[in-house]
Amino acid sequence: MAEKMQAIMKTKPAYGAELVEVDVPKPGPGEVLIKVLATSICGTDLHIYEWNEWAQSRIKPPQIMGHEVAGEVVEVGPGVEDLQVGDYISVETHIVCGKCYACRHNRYHVCQNTKIFGVDMDGVFAHYAIVPAKNAWKNPKDMPPEYAALQEPLGNAVDTVLAGPIAGRSTLITGAGPLGLLGIAVAKASGAYPVIVSEPSEFRRKLAKKVGADYVVNPFEEDPVKFVMDVTDGAGVEVFLEFSGAPKALEQGLKAVTPGGRVSLLGLFPREVTIDFNNLIIFKALEVHGITGRHLWETWYTVSSLIQSGKLNLDPIITHKYKGFEEFEEAFELMRAGKTGKVVFFPHKG
Ligand SMILES: NC(=O)c1ccc[n+]([C@@H]2O[C@H](COP(=O)([O-])OP(=O)(O)OC[C@H]3O[C@@H](n4cnc5c(N)ncnc54)[C@H](O)[C@@H]3O)[C@@H](O)[C@H]2O)c1
Ligand SMILES: C[C@@H](O)[C@H](N)C(=O)O
Ligand SMILES: [Zn+2]
Ligand SMILES: [Zn+2]
Secondary structure: OOOEEEEEEEOOOOOOOEEEEEEOOOOOOOEEEEEEEEEEOOHHHHHHHHOOHHHHHHOOOOEEOOOEEEEEEEEEOOOOOOOOOOOEEEEOOEEOOOOOHHHHOOOHHHOOOOEEOOOOOOOOOEOEEEEEHHHEEEOOOOOOHHHHHOHHHHHHHHHHHOOOOOOOOOEEEEOOOHHHHHHHHHHHHOOOOOEEEEOOOHHHHHHHHHHOOOEEEOOOOOOHHHHHHHHOOOOOEEEEEEOOOOHHHHHHHHHHEEEEEEEEEOOOOOOOOOOOHHHHHHOOOOEEEEOOOOOOOHHHHHHHHHHHOOOOOOHHHEEEEEEOOOOHHHHHHHHHOOOOOEEEEEOOOO
């Protein structure tokens, strides 16, 4: 096996990243080394690349970026019993303590001591990567690596869409970024109808249609609340799924959802949000869910099965594929400009 590898590394506490050559790491106790077959860019990677306030407070350069991955185990560290060389895995990024109050109630997704793979330690934008064995998820051999790498963000989308009944329910999705697009795919595969998507970017509205949205609306040009009321004969939607992190979208969605309906919130707002709780939530008797991470490990079973069912329309979401990492700066800039769905790297060119 090679002794040296390429990696996209956050080398300095400043904008950007560098493609560097480093030693292929050795797995320690409880770890495995994987050959990275496919790895995709997450919005969190963009924040690290941009070196925003959150990244400055959390990331300690030098560090290899990336956390959405499919890879093959090529070396097993001491004490690892459940994985073997040749296993085909993806990674749950939330490394939980197993000991806190939340973990002891099987609420691992809200473990208060969570460390994030690729955020709090080296990640997977590299030819090879170290993975904590307890966070590995074994994939069926025939799952395409680009789908397998998407399972982690798909888990966010699955927990949002499937937080309540969805089959046959009218649904509003606000935001058709990579996460919202995955949400549309999950909602359609699960039988939601009609799926209405509010998204200001024309490029992303077109992607939303390709993924299967029944209606799209530009909230900067048309009132999405009126649009929803027109489509639903004045009833409002049964389900409102927030994937944008835009305060205005939250308010519009709460107005567009029918009294007694369901609201699941994944988008993270840039600041505190003011909402008319009395009229938009309490008197409407809404069921409101905050969504974070993935349920361990139930969500992974659901995601894997949905992919294997063949019903998830993922291909239109993967808009950019790169062999190798040489063009990583172009990839990051395109994604920053909102000109992509998911961007996937295949590090090994052969
Ligand atoms: N809770 C969690 O565990 C978790 C996990 C991953 C991501 N997130 C959050 O989910 C959100 C979506 O992630 P992403 O990577 O797709 O982000 P993104 O920024 O790429 O997508 C957001 C989309 O919302 C659109 N938008 C902006 N204003 C809007 C408005 N007023 N109405 C409708 N749409 C609007 C944007 O054009 C964009 O396409 C982000 O806020 C992200 O931080 C949360
Ligand atoms: C790591 C972060 O970007 C990831 N999407 C999560 O679920 O938390
Ligand atoms: Zn992520
Ligand atoms: Zn815990």
